[in-house]
Amino acid sequence: MKIATWNVNSLRIRQDTVLDWLEHNKPDVLCMQETKMTDQEFPEDAFGDLSYDAVYFGQPAYNGVAIISRPEMFEVVKGFPGAGDQEKRLIAATIDGVRIVGVYAPNGQSVGSEKYAGKLEWFKRLRAWLDATAKPEQPVVVCGDFNVAPEDIDVHDPIAWRGSILFSEPEKAALSSVMDFGFSDAFRHIHPGARKFSWWDYRAGSWERNLGLRIDHFLVTRPVLERTVSVTMDETVRAKTAPSDHIPVVLEIR
């Protein structure tokens, strides 16, 4: 089974790009982030034409997550339970016996800001939700845009980035506490020394100069890790016309 994650940065703008990528890469599942559209606007039929079912959890202009899948999806969950979860950042479904959770972690804006505090809180909430709804002995995949680069090797210039948003110690600790549920970083496990990025800023010619960060991840429990065949980053899409600033990451399991 091939599971992909991609922050598409507006599905409205990126729809043709995504459909083209699906036709060429044929994942069984794609988790999308930053769809930036309401559920009424979601182009369910376009994915249906490629034999994908869709579940989606959107809002106008900001955030928005979705899962499209060829195998049937069960036990769909949208957002954390209870009130106060206004931002659409989490969607989950069980597919072929694997619990798949697509997440779009808050960006955090700048270290010390109100949004930054909210980001750290969101990671706590994710961990608590996992504790309440899943078990590390089960096959669980949490994938998406975590907006955190875990280690120096995941940052083009770790010295320049030290302490700044996406790479500050509290953010890394927040991601670590989610990992401590019982996850491995699937990409890093398969490619221990690889310097690969999943996001490049639109500004400053970052892509052309390869000034990127690895902030899109597959966190997998041991039963999934043992079945993992490959984890790949598709940089080819970043070089095309009107790309998302993020690229797809693909996990293949037996």
Next chain:
DNA sequence: ATGGCCTGCAACGCAGGA
């Protein structure tokens, strides 16, 4: 990363992203 751009919304600049 000094900053540079892209997207959505409702304007004709701003918020937000990362």
